[in-house]
Amino acid sequence: MTTTIATEKIYVRDAGDGPNVMMLHGIGGSSESFTPQFDELAGELRMLAWDAPGYARSADPDRENTLDDYADIVAALIIERCGDSGAHLLGMSWGGVIATRVALRHPALVRSLVLGSSTVGSAASEESAAAMRARVGHLTELGPAEFARARAPKLLSAQSTPDEVAGAVALMGRSIRLAGYSAAAASMVATDHTADLARITVPTLVLCGDEDTITGLPAGQKLAGGIGGAVFVTVHGAGHLANQERPQAFNAWFHSFALIAEQLRNH
Numbered sequence: 001m002t003t004t005i006a007t008e009k010i011y012v013r014d015a016g017d018g019p020n021v022m023m024l025h026g027i028g029g030s031s032e033s034f035t036p037q038f039d040e041l042a043g044e045l046r047m048l049a050w051d052a053p054g055y056a057r058s059a060d061p062d063r064e065n066t067l068d069d070y071a072d073i074v075a076a077l078i079i080e081r082c083g084d085s086g087a088h089l090l091g092m093s094w095g096g097v098i099a100t101r102v103a104l105r106h107p108a109l110v111r112s113l114v115l116g117s118s119t120v121g122s123a124a125s126e127e128s129a130a131a132m133r134a135r136v137g138h139l140t141e142l143g144p145a146e147f148a149r150a151r152a153p154k155l156l157s158a159q160s161t162p163d164e165v166a167g168a169v170a171l172m173g174r175s176i177r178l179a180g181y182s183a184a185a186a187s188m189v190a191t192d193h194t195a196d197l198a199r200i201t202v203p204t205l206v207l208c209g210d211e212d213t214i215t216g217l218p219a220g221q222k223l224a225g226g227i228g229g230a231v232f233v234t235v236h237g238a239g240h241l242a243n244q245e246r247p248q249a250f251n252a253w254f255h256s257f258a259l260i261a262e263q264l265r266n267h
Helices: 031-041 067-082 094-105 126-155 162-175 178-189 194-199 216-226 247-265
Strands: 012-016 020-024 046-050 087-092 110-116 204-209 231-235
Touching (some): 020 094, 031 162, 031 247, 087 247, 094 110, 094 194
Antiparallel strands (some): 012 046
C-alpha cells in the first residue's frame, strides 16, 4: 500500500466506545464537521474522524493525492486504529466519494457504507467537473476566509439560522488550505464511479437533505440505484451539510443502520 503521506501526519479525532466508525469529511470541512455525531453518539459508537491531507491539523502531502491515494490512506488508518476487522464508513460529499473508493479497493475493511450528500464523482458530467475546477480558482483568488464567506452559506437550507451560517463559515475557514482543497478537487474531477457501483456488496445507506442544492436528490438516487440493496433516505429540512444542520434525524438513521449492519455481520 503506497501513500504520499505517512499516517502519523494525519490528525484523527478518536472518541467513544462501541463498533468502530471512520468518518470522512467533505471538501470544505474537517473532523470538526462531525461534532454533532461525536456529541450524540460517542456513547454508542467508537468514532474516528480524520482531517484529510492538507486540511486543518493534518500535514500537506508531498504531492497531489489521487482518489486511490486517499482511499489507501483511509485503509491504513483503519488497520492501524481498528485492526483487520475494519470499520463502518461514513463519508460526507467528497468524503463519500473516498468512502466509495475504499469499499471498491478494500472491501474487507468496510463493515457498512453510509454516503451523505454524495455523488459518483465530478467526472460524471463536464458541468460538474468545470464547477469543481472553478472553485480552486476562487479559493486561490480569495483565500480561505473570504472563500468560506462566499461558499459556506450555500451548503445550508433556506431554514438555516444566522448562527448556523456563521458556524459553517467559521468551520470552513479554519479547515481548508489550498494544498488540500486543490488536490481534493482534482481527485473529484478525475472520478466517475457510475460503472463500478454494482461491485459494492457491503450494506449501504445513502442520505440526502431534501434542500441540498449542491449535489441534490438525483445524485443520491443515482448512488443508491447503482449499489445493490442500498437504502435511500431523505433528511427533511436539510441542505448539503445534512449531518450538521439536522443532526438528530441524520444520527438516528446513521446509528441504527450501523448497529443493524454490525449485528448482521456478527451472525
